[in-house]
Amino acid sequence: MVSASKLNNLIKNGKKQPPIQNNREDSAVKPVLAIASHEGNPHNPKTWSGTSSNIAKALEDLGISVLGINAHLNRYQKRACTLIHQMSGLGSDFWGGPVFRGESGKIIQRQVKALGCKKVLHMGQLSLPMPKINPGVEHYLVCDRTRNLWNKRSNLEGYTPKMLKIAERLEWESFAQIKHFFPLSQYVRDNLIDYYQIDPSRITVINTGRGSLQPFYGEKDYKNGHILFVAKDRFEAKGGPLLLEGFKIAQQKNPSLKLVIVGQENYKHLNGVIPNLTVHGFIPWGEELQNLFNTAALFAMPAINEAWGLVYLEALATKNPILALNRTSLPEITQNGKYGFLMDEQTPERMAELLLDTFSDPERLQKMGAAGQKHCLESYSWQQTASKIASVMLDIPASKLKAKEFTLV
The missing domain is CATH 3.40.50.2000 (Glycogen Phosphorylase B;)
Incomplete structure:
Protein backbone atom coordinates (compact mmCIF):
# COMPACT_ATOMS: atom_id res chain seq x y z
CA MET A 1 0.00 0.00 0.00
CA ARG A 210 -17.68 13.47 -34.10
CA GLY A 211 -19.47 10.20 -34.81
CA SER A 212 -20.58 8.66 -38.08
CA LEU A 213 -23.29 11.17 -39.01
CA GLN A 214 -22.48 13.69 -41.70
CA PRO A 215 -22.92 17.47 -41.29
CA PHE A 216 -26.16 18.81 -42.75
CA TYR A 217 -25.77 21.84 -45.02
CA GLY A 218 -29.33 22.15 -46.34
CA GLU A 219 -32.12 24.44 -45.23
CA LYS A 220 -33.92 23.56 -42.00
CA ASP A 221 -37.48 24.27 -40.93
CA TYR A 222 -37.20 25.66 -37.40
CA LYS A 223 -40.94 26.32 -37.24
CA ASN A 224 -41.87 22.65 -37.33
CA GLY A 225 -41.53 22.08 -33.57
CA HIS A 226 -39.53 18.88 -34.18
CA ILE A 227 -37.63 17.81 -31.02
CA LEU A 228 -35.19 14.87 -31.15
CA PHE A 229 -33.89 12.65 -28.33
CA VAL A 230 -31.38 9.90 -29.16
CA ALA A 231 -29.85 7.55 -26.60
CA LYS A 232 -29.00 3.87 -26.64
CA ASP A 233 -30.98 2.61 -23.60
CA ARG A 234 -30.42 4.26 -20.16
CA PHE A 235 -33.52 6.40 -20.70
CA GLU A 236 -33.69 7.57 -17.09
CA ALA A 237 -29.98 8.45 -16.83
CA LYS A 238 -30.20 10.40 -20.09
CA GLY A 239 -33.01 12.56 -18.70
CA GLY A 240 -35.75 10.95 -20.79
CA PRO A 241 -38.52 11.09 -18.14
CA LEU A 242 -37.82 14.78 -17.46
CA LEU A 243 -38.04 15.59 -21.17
CA LEU A 244 -41.16 13.47 -21.65
CA GLU A 245 -43.06 15.04 -18.75
CA GLY A 246 -42.05 18.53 -19.82
CA PHE A 247 -43.09 17.81 -23.40
CA LYS A 248 -46.56 16.69 -22.27
CA ILE A 249 -47.08 20.01 -20.51
CA ALA A 250 -45.67 22.09 -23.37
CA GLN A 251 -47.61 20.17 -26.02
CA GLN A 252 -50.90 21.12 -24.41
CA LYS A 253 -50.04 24.81 -24.90
CA ASN A 254 -48.41 24.38 -28.31
CA PRO A 255 -49.97 21.39 -30.13
CA SER A 256 -47.53 21.77 -33.04
CA LEU A 257 -44.64 20.44 -30.93
CA LYS A 258 -43.43 16.96 -31.89
CA LEU A 259 -41.05 14.71 -29.96
CA VAL A 260 -39.13 11.81 -31.52
CA ILE A 261 -37.35 9.42 -29.14
CA VAL A 262 -34.78 6.98 -30.55
CA GLY A 263 -33.20 3.94 -28.92
CA GLN A 264 -35.87 3.12 -26.33
CA GLU A 265 -37.55 -0.17 -27.18
CA ASN A 266 -39.20 -0.36 -23.73
CA TYR A 267 -41.10 2.89 -24.31
CA LYS A 268 -42.64 2.12 -27.70
CA HIS A 269 -45.94 1.40 -25.94
CA LEU A 270 -46.34 5.19 -25.58
CA ASN A 271 -46.87 5.57 -29.32
CA GLY A 272 -50.45 6.74 -29.82
CA VAL A 273 -50.87 7.47 -26.11
CA ILE A 274 -49.15 10.87 -25.97
CA PRO A 275 -50.01 13.26 -28.85
CA ASN A 276 -47.22 13.92 -31.37
CA LEU A 277 -44.84 11.46 -29.67
CA THR A 278 -42.96 8.89 -31.77
CA VAL A 279 -40.76 6.31 -30.04
CA HIS A 280 -38.31 4.17 -32.01
CA GLY A 281 -36.20 1.30 -30.84
CA PHE A 282 -32.53 1.10 -31.75
CA ILE A 283 -31.70 2.68 -35.11
CA PRO A 284 -28.15 2.05 -36.39
CA TRP A 285 -26.04 4.86 -37.78
CA GLY A 286 -27.24 5.28 -41.33
CA GLU A 287 -29.66 7.05 -43.63
CA GLU A 288 -32.71 6.76 -41.34
CA LEU A 289 -30.94 8.21 -38.30
CA GLN A 290 -29.22 10.84 -40.43
CA ASN A 291 -32.59 11.97 -41.73
CA LEU A 292 -33.97 12.32 -38.19
CA PHE A 293 -31.11 14.64 -37.26
CA ASN A 294 -31.42 16.55 -40.54
CA THR A 295 -35.13 17.23 -40.10
CA ALA A 296 -35.06 18.03 -36.36
CA ALA A 297 -35.07 21.62 -35.12
CA LEU A 298 -33.85 20.95 -31.57
CA PHE A 299 -31.86 18.17 -29.90
CA ALA A 300 -32.96 17.66 -26.29
CA MET A 301 -31.17 15.30 -23.91
CA PRO A 302 -31.10 16.51 -20.27
CA ALA A 303 -28.71 13.75 -19.14
CA ILE A 304 -28.08 13.61 -15.42
CA ASN A 305 -24.36 12.83 -15.59
CA GLU A 306 -23.21 12.77 -19.21
CA ALA A 307 -19.46 13.19 -19.05
CA TRP A 308 -19.09 14.26 -22.68
CA GLY A 309 -21.55 12.85 -25.22
CA LEU A 310 -20.67 12.47 -28.90
CA VAL A 311 -24.36 12.75 -29.72
CA TYR A 312 -24.33 16.42 -28.72
CA LEU A 313 -21.64 17.03 -31.34
CA GLU A 314 -23.72 15.11 -33.89
CA ALA A 315 -26.58 17.47 -33.10
CA LEU A 316 -24.48 20.59 -33.57
CA ALA A 317 -23.01 19.26 -36.83
CA THR A 318 -26.53 18.85 -38.20
CA LYS A 319 -27.50 22.40 -37.16
CA ASN A 320 -29.55 21.42 -34.12
CA PRO A 321 -29.31 23.67 -31.05
CA ILE A 322 -29.02 21.67 -27.82
CA LEU A 323 -31.33 21.59 -24.80
CA ALA A 324 -29.63 20.02 -21.76
CA LEU A 325 -28.85 20.43 -18.08
CA ASN A 326 -26.42 23.15 -17.07
CA ARG A 327 -23.77 20.77 -15.73
CA THR A 328 -20.78 18.57 -16.56
CA SER A 329 -19.36 19.40 -20.00
CA LEU A 330 -22.53 20.91 -21.51
CA PRO A 331 -21.58 24.54 -20.75
CA GLU A 332 -18.33 23.85 -22.61
CA ILE A 333 -19.97 22.15 -25.61
CA THR A 334 -22.65 24.84 -25.96
CA GLN A 335 -20.26 27.68 -25.08
CA ASN A 336 -22.38 28.54 -22.03
CA GLY A 337 -25.65 28.42 -23.94
CA LYS A 338 -24.50 30.18 -27.07
CA TYR A 339 -25.50 27.15 -29.13
CA GLY A 340 -28.35 25.87 -26.99
CA PHE A 341 -30.47 26.12 -23.87
CA LEU A 342 -29.19 25.01 -20.45
CA MET A 343 -31.45 24.14 -17.51
CA ASP A 344 -30.61 24.81 -13.87
CA GLU A 345 -34.00 23.82 -12.45
CA GLN A 346 -34.61 20.12 -13.03
CA THR A 347 -38.43 20.06 -13.18
CA PRO A 348 -40.98 19.18 -15.88
CA GLU A 349 -42.45 22.67 -15.52
CA ARG A 350 -39.12 24.30 -16.30
CA MET A 351 -38.58 21.89 -19.20
CA ALA A 352 -41.96 22.88 -20.62
CA GLU A 353 -41.13 26.58 -20.29
CA LEU A 354 -37.87 26.10 -22.19
CA LEU A 355 -39.49 24.08 -24.97
CA LEU A 356 -42.16 26.74 -25.46
CA ASP A 357 -39.59 29.54 -25.36
CA THR A 358 -37.32 27.71 -27.78
CA PHE A 359 -39.92 27.51 -30.53
CA SER A 360 -41.30 31.00 -29.91
CA ASP A 361 -38.46 32.42 -32.02
CA PRO A 362 -37.57 30.23 -35.06
CA GLU A 363 -35.13 32.86 -36.35
CA ARG A 364 -33.12 32.60 -33.14
CA LEU A 365 -33.04 28.82 -33.53
CA GLN A 366 -31.82 29.18 -37.12
CA LYS A 367 -28.96 31.46 -36.09
CA MET A 368 -28.03 29.18 -33.19
CA GLY A 369 -28.01 26.16 -35.46
CA ALA A 370 -25.76 27.78 -38.07
CA ALA A 371 -23.34 29.17 -35.49
CA GLY A 372 -23.28 25.89 -33.57
CA GLN A 373 -22.45 23.91 -36.68
CA LYS A 374 -19.60 26.25 -37.60
CA HIS A 375 -18.15 26.00 -34.09
CA CYS A 376 -18.50 22.21 -34.03
CA LEU A 377 -16.86 21.58 -37.40
CA GLU A 378 -13.98 23.91 -36.60
CA SER A 379 -13.37 22.76 -33.03
CA TYR A 380 -13.97 19.01 -32.94
Whole structure:
Protein backbone atom coordinates (compact mmCIF):
# COMPACT_ATOMS: atom_id res chain seq x y z
CA MET A 1 0.00 0.00 0.00
CA VAL A 2 1.36 3.43 -0.93
CA SER A 3 1.41 5.93 1.94
CA ALA A 4 -0.80 9.01 1.65
CA SER A 5 2.14 11.42 1.59
CA LYS A 6 4.08 9.40 -0.99
CA LEU A 7 0.95 8.96 -3.09
CA ASN A 8 0.27 12.70 -3.05
CA ASN A 9 3.83 13.43 -4.20
CA LEU A 10 3.55 10.86 -6.98
CA ILE A 11 0.32 12.39 -8.25
CA LYS A 12 1.59 15.94 -8.09
CA ASN A 13 4.94 15.30 -9.75
CA GLY A 14 4.45 12.23 -11.91
CA LYS A 15 7.20 9.81 -12.88
CA LYS A 16 9.88 10.76 -15.33
CA GLN A 17 10.59 7.94 -17.73
CA PRO A 18 13.51 7.62 -20.17
CA PRO A 19 12.65 8.43 -23.81
CA ILE A 20 12.39 5.75 -26.47
CA GLN A 21 15.82 5.05 -27.86
CA ASN A 22 16.50 4.79 -31.57
CA ASN A 23 19.16 2.10 -32.10
CA ARG A 24 19.31 2.78 -35.85
CA GLU A 25 21.05 6.11 -36.06
CA ASP A 26 21.03 6.13 -39.84
CA SER A 27 17.28 5.98 -40.37
CA ALA A 28 13.96 7.26 -39.06
CA VAL A 29 11.91 5.05 -36.75
CA LYS A 30 8.16 4.77 -37.11
CA PRO A 31 6.58 5.67 -33.74
CA VAL A 32 4.70 2.94 -31.91
CA LEU A 33 2.29 3.19 -28.99
CA ALA A 34 -0.34 0.94 -27.45
CA ILE A 35 -3.96 1.74 -26.65
CA ALA A 36 -5.49 -0.24 -23.78
CA SER A 37 -9.19 -0.51 -23.00
CA HIS A 38 -11.10 -2.41 -20.33
CA GLU A 39 -14.23 -2.23 -22.52
CA GLY A 40 -12.90 -4.33 -25.40
CA ASN A 41 -10.71 -4.22 -28.49
CA PRO A 42 -9.60 -0.57 -28.93
CA HIS A 43 -9.81 -0.96 -32.72
CA ASN A 44 -13.45 -2.07 -32.56
CA PRO A 45 -15.87 0.81 -33.39
CA LYS A 46 -18.27 -0.49 -30.72
CA THR A 47 -15.75 -0.04 -27.91
CA TRP A 48 -16.47 3.09 -25.83
CA SER A 49 -18.88 4.41 -28.49
CA GLY A 50 -16.07 4.41 -31.04
CA THR A 51 -13.80 6.79 -29.13
CA SER A 52 -10.95 4.27 -28.91
CA SER A 53 -11.11 3.20 -32.55
CA ASN A 54 -11.42 6.77 -33.83
CA ILE A 55 -8.36 7.85 -31.87
CA ALA A 56 -6.44 4.77 -33.04
CA LYS A 57 -7.33 5.40 -36.68
CA ALA A 58 -6.45 9.09 -36.48
CA LEU A 59 -3.08 8.23 -34.92
CA GLU A 60 -2.45 5.70 -37.68
CA ASP A 61 -3.34 8.36 -40.26
CA LEU A 62 -0.50 10.39 -38.76
CA GLY A 63 1.89 7.54 -39.51
CA ILE A 64 1.95 6.04 -36.01
CA SER A 65 1.69 2.30 -35.40
CA VAL A 66 -1.00 1.55 -32.83
CA LEU A 67 -1.07 -1.71 -30.89
CA GLY A 68 -4.36 -2.72 -29.28
CA ILE A 69 -4.61 -4.12 -25.74
CA ASN A 70 -7.96 -5.65 -24.84
CA ALA A 71 -8.47 -5.85 -21.05
CA HIS A 72 -12.15 -6.77 -21.32
CA LEU A 73 -13.32 -9.58 -19.05
CA ASN A 74 -15.46 -12.34 -20.52
CA ARG A 75 -18.86 -13.16 -19.07
CA TYR A 76 -17.51 -15.92 -16.82
CA GLN A 77 -14.84 -13.63 -15.41
CA LYS A 78 -17.48 -10.94 -14.84
CA ARG A 79 -19.69 -13.37 -12.97
CA ALA A 80 -16.77 -14.36 -10.76
CA CYS A 81 -15.90 -10.69 -10.18
CA THR A 82 -19.48 -9.90 -9.27
CA LEU A 83 -19.70 -12.78 -6.81
CA ILE A 84 -16.39 -11.97 -5.11
CA HIS A 85 -17.28 -8.29 -5.05
CA GLN A 86 -20.61 -8.93 -3.35
CA MET A 87 -19.19 -11.46 -0.90
CA SER A 88 -16.63 -8.85 0.14
CA GLY A 89 -19.41 -6.49 1.20
CA LEU A 90 -18.80 -4.04 -1.66
CA GLY A 91 -22.31 -3.91 -3.10
CA SER A 92 -23.88 -4.98 -6.38
CA ASP A 93 -21.92 -2.72 -8.78
CA PHE A 94 -18.42 -4.11 -9.33
CA TRP A 95 -17.34 -1.43 -11.84
CA GLY A 96 -14.51 0.57 -10.33
CA GLY A 97 -14.04 -1.96 -7.54
CA PRO A 98 -10.80 -3.73 -6.59
CA VAL A 99 -11.72 -7.10 -8.12
CA PHE A 100 -12.52 -5.83 -11.62
CA ARG A 101 -9.73 -3.26 -11.69
CA GLY A 102 -7.24 -5.78 -10.39
CA GLU A 103 -8.02 -8.36 -13.07
CA SER A 104 -8.05 -5.79 -15.90
CA GLY A 105 -4.77 -4.34 -14.68
CA LYS A 106 -3.13 -7.77 -14.72
CA ILE A 107 -4.31 -8.39 -18.28
CA ILE A 108 -2.82 -5.09 -19.46
CA GLN A 109 0.43 -5.72 -17.63
CA ARG A 110 0.85 -9.13 -19.26
CA GLN A 111 0.14 -7.74 -22.73
CA VAL A 112 2.42 -4.74 -22.26
CA LYS A 113 5.24 -7.11 -21.39
CA ALA A 114 4.44 -9.46 -24.27
CA LEU A 115 4.27 -6.63 -26.81
CA GLY A 116 7.34 -4.88 -25.47
CA CYS A 117 5.64 -1.50 -25.84
CA LYS A 118 7.06 1.50 -23.98
CA LYS A 119 4.13 3.91 -24.21
CA VAL A 120 0.59 2.93 -23.21
CA LEU A 121 -2.52 5.06 -23.66
CA HIS A 122 -5.26 3.91 -21.26
CA MET A 123 -8.85 4.56 -22.34
CA GLY A 124 -10.32 5.18 -18.91
CA GLN A 125 -8.93 4.40 -15.48
CA LEU A 126 -11.01 1.32 -14.59
CA SER A 127 -8.15 -1.01 -15.55
CA LEU A 128 -5.81 0.88 -13.23
CA PRO A 129 -3.89 0.81 -10.96
CA MET A 130 -1.69 -1.85 -12.50
CA PRO A 131 -0.11 -4.26 -10.00
CA LYS A 132 3.40 -3.24 -10.99
CA ILE A 133 4.71 -0.58 -13.33
CA ASN A 134 7.51 -1.98 -15.49
CA PRO A 135 10.60 0.25 -15.61
CA GLY A 136 10.83 2.25 -18.83
CA VAL A 137 7.09 2.01 -19.64
CA GLU A 138 5.14 5.28 -19.68
CA HIS A 139 1.41 5.33 -18.98
CA TYR A 140 -1.01 7.99 -20.23
CA LEU A 141 -4.72 8.35 -19.55
CA VAL A 142 -7.72 9.44 -21.61
CA CYS A 143 -10.60 10.14 -19.21
CA ASP A 144 -14.10 11.56 -19.52
CA ARG A 145 -14.69 11.75 -15.76
CA THR A 146 -13.13 11.11 -12.35
CA ARG A 147 -14.45 9.14 -9.40
CA ASN A 148 -15.01 12.39 -7.52
CA LEU A 149 -17.19 13.79 -10.33
CA TRP A 150 -19.03 10.51 -10.75
CA ASN A 151 -19.95 10.36 -7.06
CA LYS A 152 -21.37 13.89 -7.16
CA ARG A 153 -23.91 13.26 -9.90
CA SER A 154 -24.69 9.55 -10.00
CA ASN A 155 -27.01 7.12 -8.27
CA LEU A 156 -24.81 5.29 -5.78
CA GLU A 157 -27.35 2.70 -4.61
CA GLY A 158 -25.15 -0.16 -5.86
CA TYR A 159 -22.24 0.95 -3.69
CA THR A 160 -21.60 0.35 -0.01
CA PRO A 161 -19.63 2.83 2.14
CA LYS A 162 -16.77 0.34 2.08
CA MET A 163 -16.81 0.24 -1.71
CA LEU A 164 -16.87 4.04 -2.02
CA LYS A 165 -13.84 4.30 0.26
CA ILE A 166 -11.91 1.68 -1.69
CA ALA A 167 -12.88 3.18 -5.07
CA GLU A 168 -11.61 6.57 -3.91
CA ARG A 169 -8.27 5.09 -2.87
CA LEU A 170 -7.94 3.17 -6.15
CA GLU A 171 -8.55 6.38 -8.11
CA TRP A 172 -5.66 8.12 -6.36
CA GLU A 173 -3.39 5.10 -6.82
CA SER A 174 -4.32 4.95 -10.51
CA PHE A 175 -3.49 8.60 -11.06
CA ALA A 176 -0.14 8.10 -9.35
CA GLN A 177 0.90 5.81 -12.23
CA ILE A 178 0.05 8.28 -15.00
CA LYS A 179 2.67 10.45 -16.68
CA HIS A 180 0.22 12.68 -18.55
CA PHE A 181 -3.57 13.09 -18.50
CA PHE A 182 -5.82 13.61 -21.54
CA PRO A 183 -9.27 14.63 -20.24
CA LEU A 184 -11.97 15.07 -22.85
CA SER A 185 -13.17 18.33 -21.33
CA GLN A 186 -12.11 21.39 -19.40
CA TYR A 187 -14.63 20.32 -16.78
CA VAL A 188 -12.60 17.19 -15.99
CA ARG A 189 -9.31 19.07 -16.21
CA ASP A 190 -10.46 21.47 -13.52
CA ASN A 191 -11.39 18.57 -11.24
CA LEU A 192 -8.01 16.88 -11.77
CA ILE A 193 -6.31 20.08 -10.67
CA ASP A 194 -8.65 21.20 -7.88
CA TYR A 195 -9.45 17.86 -6.24
CA TYR A 196 -6.64 15.50 -7.22
CA GLN A 197 -3.94 18.20 -7.16
CA ILE A 198 -2.50 17.23 -10.56
CA ASP A 199 0.10 19.64 -11.92
CA PRO A 200 -1.58 21.53 -14.82
CA SER A 201 1.51 20.96 -16.97
CA ARG A 202 0.65 17.24 -16.93
CA ILE A 203 -2.84 17.76 -18.38
CA THR A 204 -3.90 18.34 -22.00
CA VAL A 205 -7.59 18.66 -22.89
CA ILE A 206 -8.17 16.73 -26.13
CA ASN A 207 -11.98 16.84 -26.69
CA THR A 208 -13.13 14.33 -29.32
CA GLY A 209 -14.16 14.22 -32.92
CA ARG A 210 -17.68 13.47 -34.10
CA GLY A 211 -19.47 10.20 -34.81
CA SER A 212 -20.58 8.66 -38.08
CA LEU A 213 -23.29 11.17 -39.01
CA GLN A 214 -22.48 13.69 -41.70
CA PRO A 215 -22.92 17.47 -41.29
CA PHE A 216 -26.16 18.81 -42.75
CA TYR A 217 -25.77 21.84 -45.02
CA GLY A 218 -29.33 22.15 -46.34
CA GLU A 219 -32.12 24.44 -45.23
CA LYS A 220 -33.92 23.56 -42.00
CA ASP A 221 -37.48 24.27 -40.93
CA TYR A 222 -37.20 25.66 -37.40
CA LYS A 223 -40.94 26.32 -37.24
CA ASN A 224 -41.87 22.65 -37.33
CA GLY A 225 -41.53 22.08 -33.57
CA HIS A 226 -39.53 18.88 -34.18
CA ILE A 227 -37.63 17.81 -31.02
CA LEU A 228 -35.19 14.87 -31.15
CA PHE A 229 -33.89 12.65 -28.33
CA VAL A 230 -31.38 9.90 -29.16
CA ALA A 231 -29.85 7.55 -26.60
CA LYS A 232 -29.00 3.87 -26.64
CA ASP A 233 -30.98 2.61 -23.60
CA ARG A 234 -30.42 4.26 -20.16
CA PHE A 235 -33.52 6.40 -20.70
CA GLU A 236 -33.69 7.57 -17.09
CA ALA A 237 -29.98 8.45 -16.83
CA LYS A 238 -30.20 10.40 -20.09
CA GLY A 239 -33.01 12.56 -18.70
CA GLY A 240 -35.75 10.95 -20.79
CA PRO A 241 -38.52 11.09 -18.14
CA LEU A 242 -37.82 14.78 -17.46
CA LEU A 243 -38.04 15.59 -21.17
CA LEU A 244 -41.16 13.47 -21.65
CA GLU A 245 -43.06 15.04 -18.75
CA GLY A 246 -42.05 18.53 -19.82
CA PHE A 247 -43.09 17.81 -23.40
CA LYS A 248 -46.56 16.69 -22.27
CA ILE A 249 -47.08 20.01 -20.51
CA ALA A 250 -45.67 22.09 -23.37
CA GLN A 251 -47.61 20.17 -26.02
CA GLN A 252 -50.90 21.12 -24.41
CA LYS A 253 -50.04 24.81 -24.90
CA ASN A 254 -48.41 24.38 -28.31
CA PRO A 255 -49.97 21.39 -30.13
CA SER A 256 -47.53 21.77 -33.04
CA LEU A 257 -44.64 20.44 -30.93
CA LYS A 258 -43.43 16.96 -31.89
CA LEU A 259 -41.05 14.71 -29.96
CA VAL A 260 -39.13 11.81 -31.52
CA ILE A 261 -37.35 9.42 -29.14
CA VAL A 262 -34.78 6.98 -30.55
CA GLY A 263 -33.20 3.94 -28.92
CA GLN A 264 -35.87 3.12 -26.33
CA GLU A 265 -37.55 -0.17 -27.18
CA ASN A 266 -39.20 -0.36 -23.73
CA TYR A 267 -41.10 2.89 -24.31
CA LYS A 268 -42.64 2.12 -27.70
CA HIS A 269 -45.94 1.40 -25.94
CA LEU A 270 -46.34 5.19 -25.58
CA ASN A 271 -46.87 5.57 -29.32
CA GLY A 272 -50.45 6.74 -29.82
CA VAL A 273 -50.87 7.47 -26.11
CA ILE A 274 -49.15 10.87 -25.97
CA PRO A 275 -50.01 13.26 -28.85
CA ASN A 276 -47.22 13.92 -31.37
CA LEU A 277 -44.84 11.46 -29.67
CA THR A 278 -42.96 8.89 -31.77
CA VAL A 279 -40.76 6.31 -30.04
CA HIS A 280 -38.31 4.17 -32.01
CA GLY A 281 -36.20 1.30 -30.84
CA PHE A 282 -32.53 1.10 -31.75
CA ILE A 283 -31.70 2.68 -35.11
CA PRO A 284 -28.15 2.05 -36.39
CA TRP A 285 -26.04 4.86 -37.78
CA GLY A 286 -27.24 5.28 -41.33
CA GLU A 287 -29.66 7.05 -43.63
CA GLU A 288 -32.71 6.76 -41.34
CA LEU A 289 -30.94 8.21 -38.30
CA GLN A 290 -29.22 10.84 -40.43
CA ASN A 291 -32.59 11.97 -41.73
CA LEU A 292 -33.97 12.32 -38.19
CA PHE A 293 -31.11 14.64 -37.26
CA ASN A 294 -31.42 16.55 -40.54
CA THR A 295 -35.13 17.23 -40.10
CA ALA A 296 -35.06 18.03 -36.36
CA ALA A 297 -35.07 21.62 -35.12
CA LEU A 298 -33.85 20.95 -31.57
CA PHE A 299 -31.86 18.17 -29.90
CA ALA A 300 -32.96 17.66 -26.29
CA MET A 301 -31.17 15.30 -23.91
CA PRO A 302 -31.10 16.51 -20.27
CA ALA A 303 -28.71 13.75 -19.14
CA ILE A 304 -28.08 13.61 -15.42
CA ASN A 305 -24.36 12.83 -15.59
CA GLU A 306 -23.21 12.77 -19.21
CA ALA A 307 -19.46 13.19 -19.05
CA TRP A 308 -19.09 14.26 -22.68
CA GLY A 309 -21.55 12.85 -25.22
CA LEU A 310 -20.67 12.47 -28.90
CA VAL A 311 -24.36 12.75 -29.72
CA TYR A 312 -24.33 16.42 -28.72
CA LEU A 313 -21.64 17.03 -31.34
CA GLU A 314 -23.72 15.11 -33.89
CA ALA A 315 -26.58 17.47 -33.10
CA LEU A 316 -24.48 20.59 -33.57
CA ALA A 317 -23.01 19.26 -36.83
CA THR A 318 -26.53 18.85 -38.20
CA LYS A 319 -27.50 22.40 -37.16
CA ASN A 320 -29.55 21.42 -34.12
CA PRO A 321 -29.31 23.67 -31.05
CA ILE A 322 -29.02 21.67 -27.82
CA LEU A 323 -31.33 21.59 -24.80
CA ALA A 324 -29.63 20.02 -21.76
CA LEU A 325 -28.85 20.43 -18.08
CA ASN A 326 -26.42 23.15 -17.07
CA ARG A 327 -23.77 20.77 -15.73
CA THR A 328 -20.78 18.57 -16.56
CA SER A 329 -19.36 19.40 -20.00
CA LEU A 330 -22.53 20.91 -21.51
CA PRO A 331 -21.58 24.54 -20.75
CA GLU A 332 -18.33 23.85 -22.61
CA ILE A 333 -19.97 22.15 -25.61
CA THR A 334 -22.65 24.84 -25.96
CA GLN A 335 -20.26 27.68 -25.08
CA ASN A 336 -22.38 28.54 -22.03
CA GLY A 337 -25.65 28.42 -23.94
CA LYS A 338 -24.50 30.18 -27.07
CA TYR A 339 -25.50 27.15 -29.13
CA GLY A 340 -28.35 25.87 -26.99
CA PHE A 341 -30.47 26.12 -23.87
CA LEU A 342 -29.19 25.01 -20.45
CA MET A 343 -31.45 24.14 -17.51
CA ASP A 344 -30.61 24.81 -13.87
CA GLU A 345 -34.00 23.82 -12.45
CA GLN A 346 -34.61 20.12 -13.03
CA THR A 347 -38.43 20.06 -13.18
CA PRO A 348 -40.98 19.18 -15.88
CA GLU A 349 -42.45 22.67 -15.52
CA ARG A 350 -39.12 24.30 -16.30
CA MET A 351 -38.58 21.89 -19.20
CA ALA A 352 -41.96 22.88 -20.62
CA GLU A 353 -41.13 26.58 -20.29
CA LEU A 354 -37.87 26.10 -22.19
CA LEU A 355 -39.49 24.08 -24.97
CA LEU A 356 -42.16 26.74 -25.46
CA ASP A 357 -39.59 29.54 -25.36
CA THR A 358 -37.32 27.71 -27.78
CA PHE A 359 -39.92 27.51 -30.53
CA SER A 360 -41.30 31.00 -29.91
CA ASP A 361 -38.46 32.42 -32.02
CA PRO A 362 -37.57 30.23 -35.06
CA GLU A 363 -35.13 32.86 -36.35
CA ARG A 364 -33.12 32.60 -33.14
CA LEU A 365 -33.04 28.82 -33.53
CA GLN A 366 -31.82 29.18 -37.12
CA LYS A 367 -28.96 31.46 -36.09
CA MET A 368 -28.03 29.18 -33.19
CA GLY A 369 -28.01 26.16 -35.46
CA ALA A 370 -25.76 27.78 -38.07
CA ALA A 371 -23.34 29.17 -35.49
CA GLY A 372 -23.28 25.89 -33.57
CA GLN A 373 -22.45 23.91 -36.68
CA LYS A 374 -19.60 26.25 -37.60
CA HIS A 375 -18.15 26.00 -34.09
CA CYS A 376 -18.50 22.21 -34.03
CA LEU A 377 -16.86 21.58 -37.40
CA GLU A 378 -13.98 23.91 -36.60
CA SER A 379 -13.37 22.76 -33.03
CA TYR A 380 -13.97 19.01 -32.94
CA SER A 381 -12.17 16.45 -35.08
CA TRP A 382 -10.37 13.17 -34.40
CA GLN A 383 -7.34 14.54 -36.24
CA GLN A 384 -7.03 17.36 -33.71
CA THR A 385 -7.50 14.91 -30.84
CA ALA A 386 -4.85 12.52 -32.16
CA SER A 387 -2.38 15.33 -32.86
CA LYS A 388 -2.61 16.54 -29.25
CA ILE A 389 -2.02 13.02 -27.94
CA ALA A 390 0.87 12.31 -30.29
CA SER A 391 2.61 15.60 -29.64
CA VAL A 392 2.71 14.81 -25.91
CA MET A 393 3.36 11.07 -25.93
CA LEU A 394 5.91 11.10 -28.74
CA ASP A 395 7.21 14.65 -28.34
CA ILE A 396 6.67 15.34 -32.04
CA PRO A 397 6.08 18.93 -33.19
CA ALA A 398 2.70 19.54 -34.83
CA SER A 399 4.40 20.55 -38.09
CA LYS A 400 6.06 17.16 -38.40
CA LEU A 401 2.87 15.38 -37.46
CA LYS A 402 1.13 16.97 -40.43
CA ALA A 403 3.98 16.06 -42.73
CA LYS A 404 4.20 12.52 -41.28
CA GLU A 405 7.92 12.92 -40.67
CA PHE A 406 9.04 11.13 -37.53
CA THR A 407 12.35 10.43 -35.86
CA LEU A 408 12.45 9.30 -32.25
CA VAL A 409 15.71 9.68 -30.37
